[in-house]
Amino acid sequence: xxxxxxxxxxxxxNESSVLSRISGLFAGRGYNIETLTVAPVPESNxxxxxxxxxxxxxxxxxxxxxxxxxxxxYKVIEHNKMVEKEMVLVKxxxxxxxxDIQVLCGAYxxxxxxxxxxxxxxxxxxxxxxxxxxxxxxxxxxxxxxxxGGVVAIER
Amino acid sequence: xxxxxxxxVCEAIIAEGVTTVFGYPGGAIMNVYxxxxxxxxxxxxxxxxxxxxxxxxxxxxxxxxxxxVAMVTSGPGFTNAVTGLATAYMDSIPMVVIxxxxxxxxIGTDGFQEIxxxxxxxxxxxxxxxxxxxxxxxxxxxxxxxxxxxxRPGPVLVDVPKDITAEFGEFIYPKSVNIPxxxxxxxxxxxxxxxxxxxxxxxxxxLLYIGGGVVLSNASDLVRKLAEMSQIPAVETLMARGVxxxxxxxxxxxxxxxxxxxxxxxxSETDLVISLGARFDDRVTGKLSEFAKYADVxxxxxxxxxIGKLVDVDYPIVGDVKVVLEKFIEGLExxxxxxxxxxxxxxxxxxxxxxxxxxxxSDEVIKPQWAIERLGQLVGEQxxxxxxxxxHQMWAAQHYPxxxxxxxxxxxxLGTMGFxxxxxxxxxxxxxxxxxxxITGDGSILMNVQELVTASEYxxxxxxxxxxxxxxxxxxxxxxxxxxxxxxxxxxTFQPNYKALAEACHGIGxxxxxxxxxxxxxxDAIKKDKVAFINVQVARFENVLPxxxxxxxxxxxxxxxxxxx
Numbered sequence: 187x188x189x190x191x192x193x194x195x196x197x198x199x200n201e202s203s204v205l206s207r208i209s210g211l212f213a214g215r216g217y218n219i220e221t222l223t224v225a226p227v228p229e230s231n232x233x234x235x236x237x238x239x240x241x242x243x244x245x246x247x248x249x250x251x252x253x254x255x256x257x258x259x260y261k262v263i264e265h266n267k268m269v270e271k272e273m274v275l276v277k278x279x280x281x282x283x284x285x286d287i288q289v290l291c292g293a294y295x296x297x298x299x300x301x302x303x304x305x306x307x308x309x310x311x312x313x314x315x316x317x318x319x320x321x322x323x324x325x326x327x328x329x330x331x332x333x334x335g336g337v338v339a340i341e342r
Numbered sequence: 343x344x345x346x347x348x349x350x351v352c353e354a355i356i357a358e359g360v361t362t363v364f365g366y367p368g369g370a371i372m373n374v375y376x377x378x379x380x381x382x383x384x385x386x387x388x389x390x391x392x393x394x395x396x397x398x399x400x401x402x403x404x405x406x407x408x409x410x411v412a413m414v415t416s417g418p419g420f421t422n423a424v425t426g427l428a429t430a431y432m433d434s435i436p437m438v439v440i441x442x443x444x445x446x447x448x449i450g451t452d453g454f455q456e457i458x459x460x461x462x463x464x465x466x467x468x469x470x471x472x473x474x475x476x477x478x479x480x481x482x483x484x485x486x487x488x489x490x491x492x493x494r495p496g497p498v499l500v501d502v503p504k505d506i507t508a509e510f511g512e513f514i515y516p517k518s519v520n521i522p523x524x525x526x527x528x529x530x531x532x533x534x535x536x537x538x539x540x541x542x543x544x545x546x547x548x549l550l551y552i553g554g555g556v557v558l559s560n561a562s563d564l565v566r567k568l569a570e571m572s573q574i575p576a577v578e579t580l581m582a583r584g585v586x587x588x589x590x591x592x593x594x595x596x597x598x599x600x601x602x603x604x605x606x607x608x609x610s611e612t613d614l615v616i617s618l619g620a621r622f623d624d625r626v627t628g629k630l631s632e633f634a635k636y637a638d639v640x641x642x643x644x645x646x647x648x649i650g651k652l653v654d655v656d657y658p659i660v661g662d663v664k665v666v667l668e669k670f671i672e673g674l675e676x677x678x679x680x681x682x683x684x685x686x687x688x689x690x691x692x693x694x695x696x697x698x699x700x701x702x703x704s705d706e707v708i709k710p711q712w713a714i715e716r717l718g719q720l721v722g723e724q725x726x727x728x729x730x731x732x733x734h735q736m737w738a739a740q741h742y743p744x745x746x747x748x749x750x751x752x753x754x755x756l757g758t759m760g761f762x763x764x765x766x767x768x769x770x771x772x773x774x775x776x777x778x779x780x781i782t783g784d785g786s787i788l789m790n791v792q793e794l795v796t797a798s799e800y801x802x803x804x805x806x807x808x809x810x811x812x813x814x815x816x817x818x819x820x821x822x823x824x825x826x827x828x829x830x831x832x833x834x835t836f837q838p839n840y841k842a843l844a845e846a847c848h849g850i851g852x853x854x855x856x857x858x859x860x861x862x863x864x865x866d867a868i869k870k871d872k873v874a875f876i877n878v879q880v881a882r883f884e885n886v887l888p889x890x891x892x893x894x895x896x897x898x899x900x901x902x903x904x905x906x907x
Binding site: 198203206207214247248251254258259261 | 461468469472489645646
């Protein structure tokens with residue numbers, strides 16, 4: 187079976203060891219994690235974990251079921267109808283053309299967020315594949331550092 | 343009631359109706375042991391190794407169906423308990439293990455006897471807790487017992503820092519549990535059940551594939567009823583021995599790597615697998631692409647993750663096998679024609695006549711299979727049989743006439759050598775009036791041999807029948823078949839004097855080399871109220887057959903060469 191990419195949203199009880207339970211499950215059962223983000227859900231004692239993963243359909247089904255088996259896991263959402271966004275920060279040398287970078291970031295729903303003595307920082311938040319394209323496009327401006335934030339997703 | 347954490351632990355154990363706790367004290371759990379000293383709600387058995395404590399609690403749980411409880415200290419006490427946790431986890435045994443932990447203020451400082459118990463035990467427990475606040479303790483204890491015994495059962499660890507056991511707090515043991523994220527499904531989906539019933543009615547060669555879940559769910563009577571009314575043949579996994587009863591004509595036997603011919607052929611030729619609380623383990627299926635190749639699959643399991651994990655399922659039913667079986671019986675009542683499967687049963691009978699479960703007996707030397715059969719004749723239904731892991735385990739599963747569930751206690755999933763003796767102690771504590779016999783090997787018995795002392799001290803007279811072939815027999819068998827007889831590290835010619843060893847620990851020992859001595863030793867050991875080692879010299883190079891080589895197709899069995907019995 188061919189591998190499929192999937193984004194899985196997990197609502198968990200916000201307790202101290204819950205992230206290790208989830209990352210440990212993936213490591214122990216040999217599942218793949220592409221990205222993983224965690225943040226508390228406002229005004230609740232839940233946290234929202236978003237995992238981008240890859241695997242055969244059988245493995246993806248197992249991932250969902252095994253996640254659900256964990257006692258602190260409240261809900262597992264896994265389907266195609268997700269709005270996905272990812273943020274990325276890119277640091278450029280100050281010598282690069284500021285206007286070019288401004289336009290480039292703008293084309294991907296972002297902009298310049300910081301300019302220092304020796305560097306410029308651009309930020310983009312967009313769909314994961316567009317973020318990939320953006321990073322590709324920044325290559326000619328000699329980026330010093332790229333930091334991706336991991337995928338967050340919400341049901342449509 | 344304002345009491346300290348240690349008292350809370352004891353109160354919870356008493357409230358849960360646990361009468362025996364197995365454990366071993368140490369620094370971090372001393373406060374709890376101080377309270378154990380003062381109370382009289384339960385008995386504490388001091389094993390001589392933490393692993394044995396956990397196996398004993400496990401044996402107690404398997405024999406009774408209730409939650410077993412073990413108690414250990416932090417650090418090495420806990421790490422010794424890990425094998426016990428993993429054993430129970432793989433076989434879905436309800437158990438609560440309480441471990442001491444260094445005080446909260448020391449956690450993370452590499453304190454004396456500090457180890458991250460919750461981190462280590464995460465993959466081998468159903469759930470685990472580190473108690474961080476005394477006010478959480480009553481709830482956590484209640485949840486631990488609840489999680490252990492509900493849904494797919496399993497072991498739960500509660501790691502309690504020493505300062506928490508000393509701290510005082512308000513104790514009201516909760517009456518109920520509310521974990522919004524934990525709601526096991528018991529009732530199967532009605533539509534799926536109806537479809538499955540229709541599939542059973544349409545099938546020509548259906549087969550009941552019975553797993554350990556039937557034992558855990560106490561659903562054996564219903565399985566027997568279903569088989570009886572429909573005349574559908576059945577096969578049992580290693581964990582389900584006893585469910586159908588050895589003399590049941592519908593029972594083909596055990597299937598899998600060491601299953602008998604008709605069971606494995608039944609699975610290879612069936613057109614409908616009715617899987618009840620089984621999980622398609624690799625030791626059962628052999629080569630997956632050849633497994634039940636012509637069959638649709640009904641899979642009843644309380645754990646949805648088991649369904650579709652290895653085999654594609656046509657009728658998935660998530661639920662308690664007991665509840666689902668009631669629905670099956672209801673749906674089949676008056677509709678199923680027991681005559682329908684006569685041809686199918688005849689085919690299976692021919693297979694069984696062609697290659698029955700057999701061995702070549704000898705007059706010169708005791709064959710291990712003979713010893714098991716003879717044991718069955720001597721103690722039969724009234725005994726509880728535990729086992730260790732290896733050839734003796736398979737022979738016991740093949741040849742002992744198990745008549746009821748929970749009569750057969752062994753480590754199936756993890757395959758833990760050293761399990762049988764302490765598990766026998768747990769079973770004997772639960773059923774002091776029953777004869778409890780651990781069928782073991784000369785390899786396995788040494789892995790928890792210190793329990794001789796425990797058994798003697800507390801007068802828990804279990805009988806260990808050591809099938810002694812001076813080999814790590816199962817590994818030796820693989821070396822014979824697959825490693826050109828290079829017996830690397832499996833020769834156990836150098837061994838202790840088992841009789842003297844038992845006697846040194848205030849037990850009783852027997853050396854057995856003939857069939858007559860075997861009978862005498864068993865009968866004498868049952869009469870004597872002492873822990874016993876019966877050291878039986880058996881044929882050295884006997885192999886467990888039939889055998890399906892690992893990852894081979896079930897229908898390609900290595901069979902015994904000569905059938906004379």
